[in-house]
Amino acid sequence: xxxxxxxxxxxxxxxxxxxxxxxxxxxxxxxxRIIYYHVPAxxxxxxxxxxxxxxxxxxxxxxxxxxxxAAAISAELGTLFAVVATVTGAVFAKVTWGAYWNWDPxxxxxxxxxxxxxxxxxxxxxxxxxxxxxxxxSVYAILAFFTVPFLVFVVPRVxxxxxxxxxxxxxxxxxxxxxxxQVFLASLAGFTGLYSWMYSLKLRIYRMLRERTGV
Amino acid sequence: MSDLYVVxxxxxxxxxxxxxxxxxxxxxxxxxxxx
Numbered sequence: 001x002x003x004x005x006x007x008x009x010x011x012x013x014x015x016x017x018x019x020x021x022x023x024x025x026x027x028x029x030x031x032x033r034i035i036y037y038h039v040p041a042x043x044x045x046x047x048x049x050x051x052x053x054x055x056x057x058x059x060x061x062x063x064x065x066x067x068x069x070a071a072a073i074s075a076e077l078g079t080l081f082a083v084v085a086t087v088t089g090a091v092f093a094k095v096t097w098g099a100y101w102n103w104d105p106x107x108x109x110x111x112x113x114x115x116x117x118x119x120x121x122x123x124x125x126x127x128x129x130x131x132x133x134x135x136x137x138s139v140y141a142i143l144a145f146f147t148v149p150f151l152v153f154v155v156p157r158v159x160x161x162x163x164x165x166x167x168x169x170x171x172x173x174x175x176x177x178x179x180x181x182q183v184f185l186a187s188l189a190g191f192t193g194l195y196s197w198m199y200s201l202k203l204r205i206y207r208m209l210r211e212r213t214g215v
Numbered sequence: 216m217s218d219l220y221v222v223x224x225x226x227x228x229x230x231x232x233x234x235x236x237x238x239x240x241x242x243x244x245x246x247x248x249x250x
Contacts, residue, residue: 011230015226015230018226019219019223029218030217030218030219030222031218031219031221031222033219033222033226034222034225034226037225037226037229041229080236084229084232084233087225087229088225088229091221091222091225094221095218095221194233194237197237198236198237198240201237201240201241201244202240204244205240205243205244205247208244208247208248209247212247212250
C-alpha cells in the first residue's frame with residue numbers, strides 16, 4: 001500500500017517539475033510541456049497492448065480464461081491511454097498547427113489503432129460463450145498488436161508529418177535539455193507505475209467477482 | 216488564453232480523469248470486500 005502513496009507523491013513532483021523545473025522546448029514554447037503527459041500516455045498504450053498480446057498468447061497455450069481477462073483488461077487500459085495521448089496531441093495541434101485535427105500521419109495512425117482495438121471490444125461483446133470468445137479475441141489481440149509498432153513508430157516516420165519529432169528528436173535520438181529529460185523520464189516511469197496500479201486493481205476486481213460468482 | 220494556461224488545464228483534466236478512475240476502482244474493491 002505504501003508504494004501507492006509514494007507513486008502519488010512522485011507524480012505530484014513530476015507535475016510540479018513539468019511546470020516549474022523543466023524549460024520549455026526551444027521553438028515550441030510553453031505548449032511543449034504537454035510532452036510530459038502526451039508521450040508517456042502513448043508509451044503506456046503500447047506497453048498495455050503488448051501485455052494484452054502476451055496474455056492472449058498465454059491463454060492460447062493454457063486455455064485458462066483468466067489470461068483472456070487479463071488481455072481484455074490490458075487492452076482497455078491501452079485504449080484509455082491512447083485516448084489520453086490523442087486528446088493531449090489534439091490540444092497541442094490546436095496551439096501549434098491552428099486546428100485540433102489535421103489528419104496528420106500521427107493523428108491518422110492513432111485513429112486507425114483505436115479503431116482496431118475498438119473492433120477487439122466489439123468482437124468480445126459479440127460472442128457469448130466464454131471459451132469461444134477467449135479463443136477468437138486472443139487470436140485477434142495477437143494480430144492487432146503486430147499493427148502497433150507499424151502504426152506508432154513506422155507510419156509517422158515514413159510520411160511527412162507536422163509532429164515535432166524533428167525538433168525534440170534530432171538525429172533519431174532524444175536530444176533534450178537535461179532538466180527536460182529528467183522530468184520526461186520520471187513521467188515515463190510514473191505513467192508506467194500508474195498503469196501497473198490500474199491493471200492490478202482491475203485484475204483484483206475480476207478475481208473477487210469470480211470467487212463470488214464461481215464463474 | 217496563454218499556451219501555458221491551455222497546457223495546465225489539459226493536464227488538470229487528464230489527471231482528474233485518471234485519478235478519478237483509480238478511485239472508482241478502489242471503491243469498487245472496498246465494496247466487494249465489505250460484501
